[in-house]
Amino acid sequence: MERKNIRRKLIGVLKDARKVLAEAVLLDKTDVLWYDPKVAGASNAANLSGTGVRSGVEKGAAKPPAKDIASEKEKLINEILKDVRGCKKCPLHKSRISVVFGEGCPGTKVMFVGEGPGYDEDRQGRPFVGRAGQLLTKIIESIGLKREDTYITNIVKCHPMINPGTPDRRGNDRPPTEEEVSQCLPFLKKQIAVIKPVAMMTLGNSAARTLLGTQTGISKLRGQVHDMDNIKLIPTYHPAALLRNPSLKPYVWEDMKLLRCLLK
Numbered sequence: 001m002e003r004k005n006i007r008r009k010l011i012g013v014l015k016d017a018r019k020v021l022a023e024a025v026l027l028d029k030t031d032v033l034w035y036d037p038k039v040a041g042a043s044n045a046a047n048l049s050g051t052g053v054r055s056g057v058e059k060g061a062a063k064p065p066a067k068d069i070a071s072e073k074e075k076l077i078n079e080i081l082k083d084v085r086g087c088k089k090c091p092l093h094k095s096r097i098s099v100v101f102g103e104g105c106p107g108t109k110v111m112f113v114g115e116g117p118g119y120d121e122d123r124q125g126r127p128f129v130g131r132a133g134q135l136l137t138k139i140i141e142s143i144g145l146k147r148e149d150t151y152i153t154n155i156v157k158c159h160p161m162i163n164p165g166t167p168d169r170r171g172n173d174r175p176p177t178e179e180e181v182s183q184c185l186p187f188l189k190k191q192i193a194v195i196k197p198v199a200m201m202t203l204g205n206s207a208a209r210t211l212l213g214t215q216t217g218i219s220k221l222r223g224q225v226h227d228m229d230n231i232k233l234i235p236t237y238h239p240a241a242l243l244r245n246p247s248l249k250p251y252v253w254e255d256m257k258l259l260r261c262l263l264k
């Protein structure tokens with residue numbers, strides 16, 4: 001009789017635990033699966049109407065009209081691009097296939113900043129297009145944004161490789177050195193100055209440390225809103241880290257909810 005009671009209690013505990021873990025279980029079904037919107041509540045959260053984020057144009061920018069501001073920003077961004085294209089300021093130019101400048105809507109309220117382009121990005125000339133990039137797109141969509149209505153870029157614009165002599169090898173990525181970051185950072189700063197986002201999410205250690213000027217690690221920096229020259233900055237884990245370690249996904253979801261609040 002006592003055994004039966006223990007068994008019943010155990011089943012009850014397991015059922016409760018299953019409910020609590022439901023989100024986490026759904027996180028890991030495929031390589032690039034993010035949250036099931038029904039479980040995570042992202043579908044209800046998707047409506048950011050009135051924030052101006054979906055249109056990619058700043059809300060309330062009445063004089064001059066928002067579309068004029070957006071096109072002015074686009075023009076200025078293109079001018080920065082001209083400088084970056086031929087850049088040879090650091091050794092990364094020697095092994096790059098493409099300069100990966102960044103993409104998205106210059107009139108956006110939110111920027112995502114990673115560490116540097118990888119294998120796929122170097123080949124396509126676009127940021128976050130590999131598996132980590134696919135996951136980032138899902139992460140962005142989970143709070144009701146469209147990737148193209150945000151702006152995505154990196155701290156450095158050329159692919160940092162462990163061994164530049166084997167550019168065709170995958171898994172040859174490394175974080176940029178301090179020297180590479182210091183040479184390239186002015187381009188990002190110009191991009192930020194033109195876009196003037198309300199919020200910025202940094203992805204991974206390098207981006208957070210660089211923009212916040214700290215050596216503190218991402219696990220301590222994330223989960224809170226920092227101020228960077230009046231821009232609200234939320235550090236979170238890099239999507240590539242989530243692919244390696246899916247147990248980090250709930251933390252990123254928490255950070256995305258924080259971002260969603262800032263954009264409301």
Ligand code: SF4
Nearest residue numbers: 087089090093158184
């Ligand atoms: S990483 Fe930046 S500074 Fe270095 S060559 Fe590329 S664009 Fe220039």
